[in-house]
Amino acid sequence: MSIKFFWQIPTSGDGRYADAHKRIRGERSDSKPYFLPGVTDPRGRRFNYFDHLHQVAKAVELAKFDGLQVRNDPQGDESWIVAGYLSRATRDLIVLAEFDAARGSAVYAAKNAVSYQRFSGGRFAWQISTEADEAQRRRNGDYVAAEDLNTRIEEFVIVARHVITETDYDFKGRFFEVLKGGFQGPLSGQKVPPVYLSGNDEDAYALSARVADVHVLDAQPLADIRAQIERLHELASATGRPLEVGIRLDVLARETEEEAIYDAKRYAEQSGQSKGVAGGALWRGLTKDSTGASAVLVGSYQQVSEGLAAYAAVGVHHFILGAVPSLEEAYRIGENVLPQVRSLVAGTSQRAA
Amino acid sequence: MAIDVFWRIPTHGEPSSLRNKLHHRGDWSQQHGDHVVHKGLSGGHDDGFTNLDYIAEVARAAEISGFQGGLIPSFPMTDEPWAISSFLARETSTFRFMIAFQPGFLNPVVAARMTASLQRATGGRALYNVITGGGGPSQLWWGDVAPHDDRYARTTEFLDVLRGVWQGEKFSYQGKFYQVEDAALPAQLLGQEFPEIYFSGSSDAALASASKHAEYYLSWLEPFDQLREKFDRVKERTDALGRKIKCAVRVDIIARRTEEEAWREVRRGFENLDDAARERYKRFTEQGGDSVGASRQRSHAPKELTDYRDFIIHPNVWSGLSLLRGGQTQGIVGSYEQVAERLDDLVQLGADAFILASTPHLEEAYRVGEEVLPLVRGHDNAPALRVVR
Numbered sequence: 071m072s073i074k075f076f077w078q079i080p081t082s083g084d085g086r087y088a089d090a091h092k093r094i095r096g097e098r099s100d101s102k103p104y105f106l107p108g109v110t111d112p113r114g115r116r117f118n119y120f121d122h123l124h125q126v127a128k129a130v131e132l133a134k135f136d137g138l139q140v141r142n143d144p145q146g147d148e149s150w151i152v153a154g155y156l157s158r159a160t161r162d163l164i165v166l167a168e169f170d171a172a173r174g175s176a177v178y179a180a181k182n183a184v185s186y187q188r189f190s191g192g193r194f195a196w197q198i199s200t201e202a203d204e205a206q207r208r209r210n211g212d213y214v215a216a217e218d219l220n221t222r223i224e225e226f227v228i229v230a231r232h233v234i235t236e237t238d239y240d241f242k243g244r245f246f247e248v249l250k251g252g253f254q255g256p257l258s259g260q261k262v263p264p265v266y267l268s269g270n271d272e273d274a275y276a277l278s279a280r281v282a283d284v285h286v287l288d289a290q291p292l293a294d295i296r297a298q299i300e301r302l303h304e305l306a307s308a309t310g311r312p313l314e315v316g317i318r319l320d321v322l323a324r325e326t327e328e329e330a331i332y333d334a335k336r337y338a339e340q341s342g343q344s345k346g347v348a349g350g351a352l353w354r355g356l357t358k359d360s361t362g363a364s365a366v367l368v369g370s371y372q373q374v375s376e377g378l379a380a381y382a383a384v385g386v387h388h389f390i391l392g393a394v395p396s397l398e399e400a401y402r403i404g405e406n407v408l409p410q411v412r413s414l415v416a417g418t419s420q421r422a423a
Numbered sequence: 424m425a426i427d428v429f430w431r432i433p434t435h436g437e438p439s440s441l442r443n444k445l446h447h448r449g450d451w452s453q454q455h456g457d458h459v460v461h462k463g464l465s466g467g468h469d470d471g472f473t474n475l476d477y478i479a480e481v482a483r484a485a486e487i488s489g490f491q492g493g494l495i496p497s498f499p500m501t502d503e504p505w506a507i508s509s510f511l512a513r514e515t516s517t518f519r520f521m522i523a524f525q526p527g528f529l530n531p532v533v534a535a536r537m538t539a540s541l542q543r544a545t546g547g548r549a550l551y552n553v554i555t556g557g558g559g560p561s562q563l564w565w566g567d568v569a570p571h572d573d574r575y576a577r578t579t580e581f582l583d584v585l586r587g588v589w590q591g592e593k594f595s596y597q598g599k600f601y602q603v604e605d606a607a608l609p610a611q612l613l614g615q616e617f618p619e620i621y622f623s624g625s626s627d628a629a630l631a632s633a634s635k636h637a638e639y640y641l642s643w644l645e646p647f648d649q650l651r652e653k654f655d656r657v658k659e660r661t662d663a664l665g666r667k668i669k670c671a672v673r674v675d676i677i678a679r680r681t682e683e684e685a686w687r688e689v690r691r692g693f694e695n696l697d698d699a700a701r702e703r704y705k706r707f708t709e710q711g712g713d714s715v716g717a718s719r720q721r722s723h724a725p726k727e728l729t730d731y732r733d734f735i736i737h738p739n740v741w742s743g744l745s746l747l748r749g750g751q752t753q754g755i756v757g758s759y760e761q762v763a764e765r766l767d768d769l770v771q772l773g774a775d776a777f778i779l780a781s782t783p784h785l786e787e788a789y790r791v792g793e794e795v796l797p798l799v800r801g802h803d804n805a806p807a808l809r810v811v812r
């Protein structure tokens with residue numbers, strides 16, 4: 071089975087080397103000149119963060135990732151707009167847009183998705199996630215009870231799949247209702263966006279077994295991931311649906327392990343987490359505030375490649391990777407890590423054959 | 424106040440003229456009432472291009488020819504304007520994306536973030552055409568169960584929340600359709616231009632919503648006196664709320680060097696009508712739905728199709744356009760000068776902006792931009808500096 075590598079697009083700000091401070095690259099304010107008065111600045115307000123995101127997407131494509139993941143961060147730019155903007159700028163990348171099922175009508179989302187498929191040659195994919203924090207949900211105008219969030223996702227996906235693939239489709243659920251729905255003519259026959267769901271509890275696994283194409287696990291040590299994958303596959307085979315597994319993981323890879331650890335420590339200090347992040351190669355929470363990843367795989371190119379290959383060996387086929395800063399690290403990982411992982415994975419599957 | 428002129432984006436695929444439907448642009452066409460999908464832009468084989476590539480060219484033509492931007496409609500069979508706008512953000516310079524959408528289909532807090540991001544992606548070139556749905560079975564097709572007047576109340580609430588969130592201070596709202604608590608756009612998305620709102624809908628419920636939130640009340644072309652009366656009514660209602668509203672007309676035009684040439688386009692199209700088109704016309708005159716605007720249009724339609732001239736309801740106004748292409752019925756037909764004069768007549772009766780369209784939208788954007796727009800005076804009553812020919 072082929073392995074897919076995604077790179078995360080940082081919708082709410084990016085960083086720089088040796089500086090954990092989040093910044094909105096490309097943007098500047100009139101009140102705070104970026105250069106000293108003795109140096110002219112030709113940029114004015116001509117650029118903003120979208121120009122940087124465009125650069126990152128091009129880097130992801132040139133560094134030979136399979137796709138980009140557009141994060142849904144309520145503190146950042148909206149993921150569908152970013153996804154459309156970047157789709158037009160890229161040729162072959164899968165564009166995995168993360169969003170919340172609270173965004174509105176499932177039919178309308180599906181209809182928009184059909185346009186994304188038509189315009190991108192079928193490269194659009196959905197990562198539907200839930201907001202765990204109730205106060206944040208209310209800020210998002212979402213008053214659905216916590217125990218109903220999975221039901222809403224399930225209905226959302228069911229309705230979307232059917233209106234994309236059928237006509238005369240009727241549905242009456244708790245959250246969505248459709249009568250004689252379904253896209254016709256030019257909007258018919260488009261690929262349903264592959265659905266990525268996530269969550270680390272039994273309910274989330276069961277939901278994925280019922281409706282997802284891919285279940286994305288948070289970064290965990292290998293043994294935990296292996297156990298979770300077994301459980302996911304059990305549930306999926308009970309529903310008779312194919313379900314693949316992904317992982318959301320940040321990477322910090324350097325030529326030597328020593329350099330990687332040095333940079334990880336500096337990042338921890340700069341972001342005010344002086345103790346307790348390190349734990350073998352997997353540093354928990356190191357970049358959580360910045361990229362949302364629960365852990366970072368830290369090590370030499372060789373070590374990180376082997377670490378990723380080990381996840382692949384236990385059944386992870388979708389790697390949603392990220393790092394700070396996004397642009398520079400996309401090239402670094404594309405040049406120094408992905409080729410190694412790909413050949414390790416190819417070697418393993420050859421031996422297995 | 425100078426007049427803003429927009430073009431329209433043909434998301435429905437289009438023939439290369441109104442005379443017949445032989446050739447089509449876009450990756451699909453509406454032939455004999457069916458929707459035929461082509462592979463590729465040129466038809467027949469997959470050439471790697473899609474309808475978006477044609478749309479992009481029309482948008483570029485509109486900006487090059489001096490239009491503000493274009494209305495991007497939203498219909499069950501066509502591509503969605505939010506998608507089109509985000510995909511084309513980087514490919515256009517001054518083109519303003521007028522996004523038609525039904526607010527009920529989006530969470531207003533998400534819509535605020537989408538809009539602010541689109542403003543950032545385009546340098547402030549997004550604006551709205553707020554529509555509220557024609558009702559009938561098609562509303563349920565969209566997954567919307569709300570009845571007519573509720574839909575407008577929901578539209579009003581949606582715009583209340585969107586404006587509230589846009590300010591950047593924590594905003595809470597308890598409406599019938601929407602509730603939010605402490606909502607605000609994230610800091611980096613603040614300070615963008617709030618999208619101008621063009622509002623469509625002819626019913627009382629529509630006017631109530633428009634008068635609270637819209638910058639422009641947008642109407643299809645209607646008989647001139649009727650339109651004057653409608654615009655006066657909208658302006659009165661808005662004045663009563665202590666606000667000002669402007670009016671806009673969405674109208675197709677067929678403009679040629681001579682009036683005769685313009686009518687020839689109409690006549691040829693009319694002569695070429697096939698049985699399917701005649702059948703569609705029959706259905707149109709009998710159609711249902713709760714749209715007040717659409718029934719206002721239907722009431723001017725002759726029962727039989729005998730002579731194209733039966734559809735002339737005012738000098739240079741032809742009410743049979745929906746026979747030649749899908750959509751609304753009344754359009755302006757005439758020489759460049761006549762079309763410009765009729766547009767100026769509309770300005771005199773209250774229009775402050777236009778959304779124009781003509782088939783094929785690509786070449787016609789250049790023609791109208793080059794030949795008609797330079798003749799429009801708008802509110803400026805001084806004799807125009809017309810080129811002596």
Ligand SMILES: Cc1cc2nc3c(=O)[nH]c(=O)nc-3n(C[C@H](O)[C@H](O)[C@H](O)COP(=O)(O)O)c2cc1C
Nearest residue numbers: 496497554555556557623624625626629714715716
């Ligand atoms: C200028 C104009 C443009 C419209 N564009 C659209 C559109 O793109 N998509 C759509 O579904 N309805 C469109 N409509 C229809 C409105 O959404 C609505 O159905 C109609 O105005 C019915 O409302 P009423 O009963 O208040 O007249 C448009 C209406 C007008 C006047």
